[in-house]
Amino acid sequence: MPTPRVHIRILRAVVAAAAGTALLAGCSDGNASAAPELPASTCFGVFTPAELTPFMGTGDKVRVDSPGDLRLTASRAKAICNIDVDGKPRLTASAERRPAGQEVTWGSEVEKHQPDALPYADNSRLWDSGAAVVLGCTGPTESFDLTLFIDAVPDGLRQEERRPAFAALMKKFMESAKQQTGCGT
Template sequence: MRIRPSALVSMAAAPIALAVLTGCSEGTETAAPKLPERTCFGVFSRSDLGPLVGNGEEVKETGPADMQLTAARRTSTCSVDVDGRGRFLASATRQPLEQSFFWNAELIKPAADTLPMGDKGIVYDTGARVLLICKGSQDTFQVELSLSGSTDQVEKGGSRPLFTRLMKKFVEAGKQQTRCGV
């Protein structure tokens, strides 16, 4: 039996093509885990947090259903973990006006940018913070909204615009849920 040279090339290429198509099972990353449709106080959608989640098998969200704060319940925190690794954290903290939140922006490298939201805001490579002064008819207080996340999967230079978009949603929801100014 005589085998044509073109058939030899095809037979030699078949195992290589199969390996490329199927991938090796060792050392490969698994697909992105399935996030809930809404996460962290119902504020963020699956597509909002997708860039921060990365690859993995199991996603776990911990935290309360809302960020309603009172003098007794001063903080509300939500975290999203993938395969046991923290990928995203959102928190709201309430305190009286006479106390102040301390942000040492000089320690953030590269330097933080001003974020024109709320009464004071900053955005940096791994997160953002916004301060809200809440003056209501019955109560006056301040709220710090904070976001942070793993930017391993985010395109270089894309984390600050991403955290700015996320914070815009978080500020809108935070004003409503914390009853800021009501």
């Protein structure tokens, strides 16, 4: 099981990769193509195509790398969903089950985006290209923390739409993750 420092390094790497992708997303050869077609349900069965389309940009081929669910246990502690369009990363969503009460450090890669807290979650961050939250959970046999993270290229959204869009995505992600992981049962 990764240590909190390893987990934070992973979060920093994901944020850095998405930020780099956001910088490159504006480059093209001048040929506009249509938004790619997404599966009916994706990223652990949580999100619909309509919810993810603003983050997909244009392109031809979508690749979704994701387990079908978020049923995390002590032996399956992490699940990651990556969506690429024409080989370029567009969205990452992850969930990790950790021992209860571990210290949370968001790191400079998140903090440099001048994040806000989510209005519905105490231990959270919301920025223009993502959101993260740590939930304290009481399961049927033990307590644990659940870390949820979403990062995407929001070039399909106007600046003022970005944080509200990520807040809505994270709210849906939290509700589904709580149910699928037994958080609060």
